[in-house]
Amino acid sequence: MAKSFNGSYSKGMTTKRYRDLNSYLRGLFGCRVQRIALDAGLTCPNRDGTKGIGGCIYCNARGSGTGLANRLSIIQQIQQAKERLIRRYNAKKFIAYFQSFSNTYAPVDKLKRLYREALTDPDVVGLAIGTRPDCISSEVLDLLEELNRETHLWVEYGLQSIHNATLRRINRGHTVEEFYRAVEETRKRDIETVVHVILGLPGEGKEEMLATAKALGETDIQGVKLHLLYVIKGTSLAHLYQQGKYQCLTQEEYVDIVCEFLTFLPPHVVIHRLTGDPHPQELLAPAWALKKQSNLTAIHQRLEEKDLWQGKRWNLHIDTTQSLCSNFPNI
Secondary structure, rough: OOOOOOOOOOOOOOOOOEEEEOOOHHHHHHEEEEEEEEOOOOOOOOOOOOOOOOOOOOOOOOOOOOOHHOOOOOOHHHHHHHHHHHHOOOOEEEEEEEEEOOOOOOOOOHHHHHHHHHHHOOEEEEEEEOOOOOOOOHHHHHHHHHHOOOOOOEEEEEEEOOOOOHHHHHHOOOHHHHHHHHHHHHHHHOOEEEEEEEEOOOOOHHHHHHHHHHHHHOOOEEEEEEEEEEOOOHHHEEEEHHHOHHHHHHHHHHHHHHHHHHHHHOOOOOOEOOOOHHHHHHHHEEEHHHHHHHHHHHHHHHHOOOOOOOOOOOOOOOOHHHHHHHOOOOO
């Protein structure tokens, strides 16, 4: 039987019960590293008519875009964000995070120009490329493999759920099988892979959400981002919510599911995020989603109270103590 968590990671020391991104990056680069969210002015096959129109049911007309691409170049966005992040976090280095929409959904020559423009800033030590599993090709992977030899790079795939029925329900426009193929091809090139999951999707209960956790625990991935499904004004989800056909998770439910979710993920997987950041002006529900620090505190407290930690229930068919001790030296 495994002992209670009392450990720290060998690289990027931390007292948290999960492998957090800040500690991981500090372990790699020896200083505070912050992500800079970038808008490259791209779109999505689920918005331009290739796969669908309007995007997923939780996306409004703005989607994940910031509109910055209409006013600022990539390097200008980086320089503007650096000033703020240096003041707020005393950050020394930065990851250029291509966040808005699908950032492999463009001709390869254009993508190459965008990515390399970000790397011209001497303080940018890596690239994070957010995209969909159906927006990857061998040509794009060739480019990412090339860049991966020059800088620290990871690809972020929006999966959201391991259940195809859910993906159809939210008008996602891709399948779980496409996700697995994308991960396989990405990992063949030794590129780190991060997966986005949304908790609280329509039609899913705790059992379905934890099934996603278990599936990811058996997949060759290096990071996970967890998001709460919150309702944004002007979306299809908002229409369902206002009709009484969708009910948001409570904070208590979300905290419980996140803590359980972590137990099924391997200890080596980096947790990039535990909840999202809705825009206050756009949020319809739930109001508690705006209380990010309170939500994180509740998650940390619940992990302590229930004696849970990342990897506690991972691969229960093997010796739990042995598998955990290799990753948590002080257990």
